[in-house]
Amino acid sequence: MSSTTTTQTTGRARTWSVTEHLEDILGTVRALEPIELQLLDAQGCVLVEDITVSLSLPPFDNSSMDGYAVRTADVEGASEEFPAVLTVVGDAAAGQAEQYTVGAGEAVRIMTGAPLPPGAEAVVPVEWTDGGTGGGPAAGMNPHSAAPEGASGEVRVHRPAPARAHVRDKGSDVRPGDLALKAGTVLGPPQIALLAAIGRGTVRVHPRPRVVVISTGSELIQPDEVLAPGQIYDSNSFAMTAAARDAGAIAYRVGAVSDDAEELRSTIEDSLIRADLIITTGGVSVGAYDVVKEALAHVGDEDEPGSGVEFRTLAMQPGKPQGFGTIGSEHTPLLALPGNPVSSYVSFELFVRPAIRALAGLPDLHRPTVRAQLVLDKAVTSPAGRRQFLRARHNEGTATLVGGSGSHLIAALAHADALVVIPEDVTSVEPGAEVEVVLLG
Template structure:
């Protein structure tokens, strides 16, 4: 991490959403590249272009089971007047065809993926022949299940074929020297397939960041356990861990930590060894039992330059209280999010997801945005001076709010696929107005 330019600090300064995000992205740096085996590189970002060492396919090969023939020998062939060709051999996938040559009046039985033998110009599918049995096409279909020595030495071809029909040309996919993948590509299953096909066993990438998520609060109980008086289930740590994985991280969820500064401090210090980014939820407002501030002021080597977490008020709703900084001797970035479920999730989307994508080395770190027409039963209201983010569903150029504005209303979050953005200088939005929308899908 680098140290960002200083900004006005403390509770007196009301940060804008953009200021807070800019501070985060100016501080978080992409992880150092490493060489990984292909299965381990899934989800990682390439740091260098990959060129093709050998053409793909590396040789002309058949795309069908059938017979490799010369075009002139099957010209004019029909059911009534089939072309009768001498079968001079078989070519199977994985078998060299260098010793086999197809001359005038000859054919070679060929399997899908097998190299085209010398002299052959095209492939006729077995369905266009008698299968080398000297009988009709229906009986000929049985030839594919027979060993070569069981078939006759001739084949009847009932249809003509154009040159290079059913032939996969050498280099028709990619040619030697072509650029297979460019730096910045996220490696998924198709990219792994291509890398393997061109013979790459390893690739140089930025690793997926390790994100540790922990929630705080003595009232929190793990799902599956019985609730006591005044207790609620811990949903935030599950939601944010899933969100971190969705963003591309390797995420670790830590069980809820009670409202005890020493316990929280010890837990965070224990997690530093496996974290590229730490995310806490809860305990960042001005309540009497908000111990996160107290705990984070003494985590790791706080005397090191650049260490420390600053707690801020943001001009946004939900998610006004936020914290950001670096902790420990390695200056691991930490984002402290509010404890209300909607506040924590919206804060994740706005601040944590871009940080994760930056660690991965991606250039496009934000969710896509669009403009859509507001569909609502009445006007939306928003507090003056706050940027409001409302859960919504987006469909074909329109957007409709779901649930209320309360930051505890988690049920509506499960049905939302977008956030309506109401700017700081707008206090009322009428139905039919075009609004900015963040797409969460």
């Protein structure tokens, strides 16, 4: 944490802006130590090394067509009326061990991708020949297994071919020493294809962050159980787990822990072994049962420099109470989010998602934002000095609010695809005003 974060967990602490809190988080969280992963396990990860090519691609001159490998002099002037008649000495198929040489007056029947045989200078596509049938132009070859005689006999070539026609040159794609991919590249399917093609079965990347999600609250029960009076269903642990995965993490849902500091403390300590980041929800406000605050004063090794979680009042709505810090000997970052489902979701988008992406070493930490015109029946108010985030639907340059501003309106959240940002110094927004919109994508 930055040296300015000296406020404590109780008392009239200063209020943090959204920007300050985010800067503190991103100033603390570092990209995870690189590890060597199998190619497909590295999908979506960020490369930490420049990848230099050590072979040529293609590794050898090869045919780009199914046809016949020939000497150009032998097919000079060939036509359908006056074909060049060549002796087929064998097949060149991709991956075949035997190799034939093309002498004067000879041809090798060759398949796409097969090495150009010694002596051959060009390939004529099978459609430019009689395919060895003695008839008219061929449409293709018969399967070798059914008609092995196609690899011998005579072929009539109907058109000439210049040198290197239908030949892919060795090294025309990449050559030894070429830079295939730069450190910092995100490995999507085409990048994985290139790595496989140049023979790299493993790569060094920042691994996907492992995120442990713990919701807190004695009132929480699991979906499909029967609600007793005063109970509600735990939704935050599901929402945060799904959102963490969506941000690129491997997420572990611990689920709901009751408002007992000792139980929470031990759950958090047990989670450290598998966590690159811990998220808690609930228990961060000013109440007498706000157990996350209570528990985190004693987690892990607080003598380690940089350890400790700080609880803050943020100048935002929803999401005013927030906790952030690092715990344990590994200084594992922990974000303690408020318990209202909408508050925790907005907090995730603003703070946790960028933290996960920073741990992954990804270049784009933030959701895209656009300007849009706010569609409203009447003006909406916003508290002075707090940045408000309203749930909205974005469509072609406009944003329409869904649901109200209550932080428990989870039904409305499920129909939103954007957050409308009302700055701290704005207390009322008129219909048609231009606003900043975060696209939740």
